[in-house]
Amino acid sequence: MLKPDVIHLHNMNTTVIPDALKVACSNCNLRELCMPVGFNQDDMNKLDEVVATRRRVKQGSLLFSNGDPFSSLYAIRTGFFKTSVSAEDGREQVTGFQMAGEIIGLDGIVSEHHSCNAVALEDSDVCVMPFAKVEDLSREFPVLQRHVHKIMSREIVRENSVMMLLGNMRAEERLAAFLLNLVQRLHARGFSQSELVLRMTREEIGSYLGMKLETVSRTFSKFSEEGIIEVKQRYVRIITPDALKKIFNPQTCS
């Protein structure tokens, strides 16, 4: 009953969700996160067309990968992803971690092929938004058009600050910034602003922050010894947020 005619895409870990299970944007509780505001009900109903299907992605499996033809953007409904690029010699760079309400796949627009990999770090559920449809509706609804532009601009600005992290900051500053960013985003989604469970390994954190997994671990331990955080494997509790902010930004936080 729950899986009547599930169509298999790409691999066994990614399945299309049948119509009966589809949830419209108009009453999705993530709406304010991934959809523009200022629509009346009629508009919203038309906008629901953007989301053609939903797709489940099992932990550890790929939503898309480098070289895949680009067709859609993906809005994360539930779950957690990492995106990464890889050099020809196999070195991998994590370019971001994405959670519910965030959009992935923008990298594919320019060349019609994805240039990065998106891996689910936990069982996830995404809304598939065919980009052709996004563009069609963007022409009809200026507020959607503006929304799409803002999402792309936000990604550019985010990457600018990652460049600042990677180019100018030391290990402690990077990890402090990383933790603060993560809890801030989780808090915006209704989670605690002091506790979190990391969905990624030390190695993935290190790849994102441009440091080795051992250095990530050591820096966690250092913060822990200083009483700034409590760490137990993937679980992290931020005891003194101000201390973290001070490490991240020595200037402002007194």
Add this chain to the structure above:
Amino acid sequence: MLKPDVIHLHNMNTTVIPDALKVACSNCNLRELCMPVGFNQDDMNKLDEVVATRRRVKQGSLLFSNGDPFSSLYAIRTGFFKTSVSAEDGREQVTGFQMAGEIIGLDGIVSEHHSCNAVALEDSDVCVMPFAKVEDLSREFPVLQRHVHKIMSREIVRENSVMMLLGNMRAEERLAAFLLNLVQRLHARGFSQSELVLRMTREEIGSYLGMKLETVSRTFSKFSEEGIIEVKQRYVRIITPDALKKIFNPQTCS
């Protein structure tokens, strides 16, 4: 005769160019670089509306800076820019170098304010494209809409590879990649693929590549001693491009 009623904006180094000097996109020789292809003449004439004005930016002066209200994108007609972000404590990270035909200002869309600084590294000339007009015409011309999306996506992809550089590569690899990227872009604009004159200082290169100016200088010297390049201050000649490619990517290039 050449400056009848020049209006001063922002500061004395940035001037609006009078109508008489305006050059339409339709016969701009950079068209294939910053405008979409596949337009008929009528469309092109309408598209010329995008470029409201042009603006001169003197070497060393700002086109826009962090916090400025966002209103327009800028297409570089002539000249050379750097963009950078700065932390509260004053540390600066160069986020890119832009040359003729490239678009800057995308960072401002998301918050209606610019989040980075754009400085001319030589006397430059940009086309001012009010973003509201870009959006209006994008709704009318799908090919322009697609073009705008591709420009933003391209920037995201570029920043992904900078993250790879900063996160995973050593000084020599970074500088090799930087030089190869620069000559490749210059060559696409009709310049030599082996000679170039750097428009930026060692410090600015270092900021972009996440290394100190002394390390940049030493790495230049090392390449020079190895006979890979010839360096004389800002002038660089690439003697053995393959050696550079091999440094950048140990794997592929035999």
Add this chain to the structure above:
DNA sequence: CGCGCTTTTGAGACGTGTCAAACTGGGTGG
């Protein structure tokens, strides 16, 4: 319950940063 992946911790190596000094070249003013 045990295997394997992840994490932690240690010791030493190495690359890049830091500080300092000398050199170069272009621009400016006498």
Add this chain to the structure above:
DNA sequence: CCACCCAGTTTGACACGTCTCAAAAGCGCG
């Protein structure tokens, strides 16, 4: 027109942070 000045560059010696290699411990999954 030359000398000076200064920003930018080069080079050296040393310090320091992070990486590398290694081993042990912790935890989750089958």
